[in-house]
Structures are given as C-alpha cells and as structure tokens.
Amino acid sequence: MTLTRRAALSAAVTIAGAAAPAARRARAGTPVRLVLSWFAQAEVGGFYQALARGYYADRGLDVRIAMGGPQVNAMQLLLAGQADFATGYDFQTLRGIAAGMPLLTVAASFQHDQQGLMTHESVTALAMLRGHPILIAGTAHATFWPWLRARYGFSDAQLGAYTFNLQPFFHDPAMAVQAYASSEPYQAALHGVPVRFFPFAAIGYPPYGTPLLTTRAFAAANDSLTADFVAASLAGWRDYLRAPEIGNALIKKDNPRMTDGQLAFGVRGLAATRAVDGGDAARLGIGAMTEARWQATRDFMVGNALLPAAADWRAAFTTRYVARAKVMPL
Numbered sequence: 001m002t003l004t005r006r007a008a009l010s011a012a013v014t015i016a017g018a019a020a021p022a023a024r025r026a027r028a029g030t031p032v033r034l035v036l037s038w039f040a041q042a043e044v045g046g047f048y049q050a051l052a053r054g055y056y057a058d059r060g061l062d063v064r065i066a067m068g069g070p071q072v073n074a075m076q077l078l079l080a081g082q083a084d085f086a087t088g089y090d091f092q093t094l095r096g097i098a099a100g101m102p103l104l105t106v107a108a109s110f111q112h113d114q115q116g117l118m119t120h121e122s123v124t125a126l127a128m129l130r131g132h133p134i135l136i137a138g139t140a141h142a143t144f145w146p147w148l149r150a151r152y153g154f155s156d157a158q159l160g161a162y163t164f165n166l167q168p169f170f171h172d173p174a175m176a177v178q179a180y181a182s183s184e185p186y187q188a189a190l191h192g193v194p195v196r197f198f199p200f201a202a203i204g205y206p207p208y209g210t211p212l213l214t215t216r217a218f219a220a221a222n223d224s225l226t227a228d229f230v231a232a233s234l235a236g237w238r239d240y241l242r243a244p245e246i247g248n249a250l251i252k253k254d255n256p257r258m259t260d261g262q263l264a265f266g267v268r269g270l271a272a273t274r275a276v277d278g279g280d281a282a283r284l285g286i287g288a289m290t291e292a293r294w295q296a297t298r299d300f301m302v303g304n305a306l307l308p309a310a311a312d313w314r315a316a317f318t319t320r321y322v323a324r325a326k327v328m329p330l
Contacts, residue, residue: 029062032229035083036068040255042182042244042266043210044087046109046276048254049247050236059228067254070164075103078213084222085214085229090207090297090316091143091306098311102216105317107230107287109237110209110270111279112201115144118169118179121194126203127152135162135169135177144178144200146304151203166191181273182266190261199273206296208289209275219318231325234287238327241271277329286329287322 036044047065050056056063066083068074074086079101088105096103117126117134130153136145138161148154160168162178169177170193179185179197188195212233219226240247248263270276280288294317301307 029057029060030225032056032061032063032085032225033066033083034063035066035072035074035077035086037074037087037089037210038068039258040065040067040251041258042248042251042263042270043109043114043180045240045244045247045251045263045267046237047233048236048250049240049244050232052246052250053236053239055232055235056229059232061225061228061232063229065254075213078215079103084218085212087210088213089143090211090294091301093211093213093316094298094301094307094311094313095142097313097316098308103213103316104216104219105208105211105213105289106219106226106321107212107234108208108210108289109212109287110275111281111288112199112273112275113205113207113209114181114199114201114269114275115205116179116181116197116199116201117148117176118184118188119176119196119198120173121196122173123176123196126198129158129176130154132158133160133172133175134158135160135175137162137164137178140178142306144205146306147205147300150304181269182262186262186265189265206293206300208293208297211289212287216315227321227324230287230321231327234285234322234325234327237276237286238330241267241276242330282329285322285325286327287325289317289319289322291319 034047040048051063051065074083075088075092075096077083078086093103093105119129123129134154136159149156166177166184166187169175170191177184181197181199185195185197212230214226236247244263244267251263252258276286280290280293291314294313298307298311298313302309
C-alpha cells in the first residue's frame with residue numbers, strides 16, 4: 001500500500017473521530033480500534049455499553065470507537081490496518097472473500113438483518129408495490145434488490161435513488177423506501193405519517209445483522225485479544241437491552257443528533273424482535289453464528305448472481321470466539 005493511500009485512510013479515521021469524539025477509558029491498556037459502518041445508534045449499543053460499563057477495561061483493552069457514515073469505508077480501513085475490528089455486512093464480507101480479502105467474522109450482533117421496506121399504511125403486502133416508485137440506496141442493487149425484484153415481479157424502472165431524505169416519500173402516497181427498523185419508521189412517526197414496515201428477515205432474507213469483523217492475520221496474531229474483545233462486546237449486548245442508559249449516554253456523546261426518543265424506539269424494536277437473544281443465540285449464546293445460516297446466505301447470493309459459486313464461504317467466519325465467550329441471554 002502506498003504512503004499516499006495510507007495517509008488518505010488515516011485521514012478518514014481522523015475525520016470520523018473529529019465528527020464524533022471516541023469514548024475512551026481513563027487508564028491505559030492495549031489500544032483497540034473499532035470502526036462502525038454507520039453512525040452511533042441503538043444498533044451498535046452493545047459496544048458502547050461494554051465501553052461504558054468497563055467490560056473492555058476489565059480485560060485490559062483501551063477501546064476507541066469511531067463512527068462510520070456515508071463517507072467512511074469501514075471495510076477498507078480494516079483491511080488497511082487502520083482499524084482492528086469493524087461492523088460490516090455479510091454480503092460485503094462474502095464478496096470480499098471471493099475477491100481474496102482476508103476478512104473474518106467473529107460474532108453476529110443480531111440474529112437477523114434489520115433492513116426492510118417502508119410503505120404507506122394503505123399497502124398491506126409487498127406484492128402491491130408492482131409499478132410503484134421504490135427508493136433504494138446504491139448498495140442495495142447488490143444486496144436485497146435482485147431478490148425482491150425476482151420474488152415480487154418488480155422492475156428496475158420503478159427505482160429511484162434513496163438519499164436518506166424522506167420528504168419525497170412523505171409527499172407521494174404510492175412510494176416505498178428502503179428502511180432500517182429503528183430509523184425511518186421512527187422519523188415517519190415524528191412527521192405524523194402512518195406507515196407499515198416490512199422486514200426482509202420475515203420473508204426469508206438470511207444475513208445476520210451488524211456482524212463484527214476483523215482480519216485473519218489480526219486474529220491469528222492476537223488470539224487472546226480477539227477473544228477478550230468479543231467476550232466483552234457480547235456482555236455489552238447482553239446488558240444493553242436491559243438497562244441501556246449508560247451506553248446511550250456515550251452514543252449521544254459521539255452522535256449528538258441522536259435523541260432519547262429514537263434510542264428508546266430502537267431498543268424496543270430490538271427487544272421485540274429478539275434480534276440479540278433470539279434464534280440460535282438463545283441456546284448457543286449471544287453473537288452466535290452457524291454454518292447452516294452462513295450457507296443459506298451463500299446459497300441466496302449465488303442464486304441471485306451476487307456471488308461466484310466457487311467462493312470459499314466457510315472462510316468468512318469462525319464460531320470459536322463466541323463459543324469461548326458463551327455469553328448467555330439473561
């Protein structure tokens with residue numbers, strides 16, 4: 001990697017940290033850098049909870065959390081050695097593996113993905129959206145859109161660009177928009193717009209949600225540190241849904257635009273869907289992953305022409321750290 005490239009990547013981390021000061025513990029420990037794929041919110045609350053409650057500190061880790069966002073490529077920073085861990089997305093990880101990237105998923109924050117489509121209240125089934133305008137982000141063309149298009153007979157002609165501005169949706173009763181369970185529905189409620197949210201997981205979308213990544217080289221060279229970081233993070237997730245206030249205080253410090261109302265909405269949603277402690281996590285521990293689920297995601301991607309059939313999908317994850325931590329739901 002060139003010095004210019006490293007400088008650019010380092011600058012990206014600096015910008016992220018300047019926009020949202022990272023939380024640090026008071027006394028020195030082994031520095032660990034976690035870069036989020038998006039802004040601080042309830043969907044990363046377990047990491048902030050672990051930081052706030054001293055779970056990282058108890059294991060001798062000085063954890064710095066840097067927010068992501070549209071201008072921050074967490075995966076790129078991880079591969080460049082500018083981060084030790086990152087939150088990611090299973091589809092992106094598997095495509096990276098197919099391209100020869102040494103990515104390794106060490107835990108899954110959620111047992112199912114939190115994405116879906118938000119429609120106006122009059123829409124009672126996704127099949128009703130044939131011919132309706134649908135706003136999606138550019139990345140969705142390589143994730144859920146090919147599957148939705150085939151499943152419901154949609155066409156690319158329906159698509160518009162989602163710029164994370166909901167005003168077009170509010171003004172067009174025929175429009176649908178991609179949404180995250182804790183975000184867009186909450187914003188719609190604030191504007192008094194009745195909506196329905198259709199989670200993709202409920203109709204067979206297989207990825208995990210907010211997976212925790214590192215690289216194979218980092219895990220191999222820092223096995224105990226990786227085990228400690230995973231165990232502390234999972235303990236944070238165990239506690240966050242029960243008593244999120246201490247973690248939320250750090251979230252709001254990093255992301256002043258995040259409100260108490262939206263955080264509470266997000267926590268309620270995660271609890272109601274048992275995203276953290278449901279599914280395999282109920283018997284295997286929080287953060288659980290299984291080969292069967294990863295194969296389902298691989299098969300889904302191959303079937304939708306999103307991944308080469310020969311990709312070494314088993315190289316994308318390991319269950320050993322979650323098994324060693326064995327953080328069971330309360």
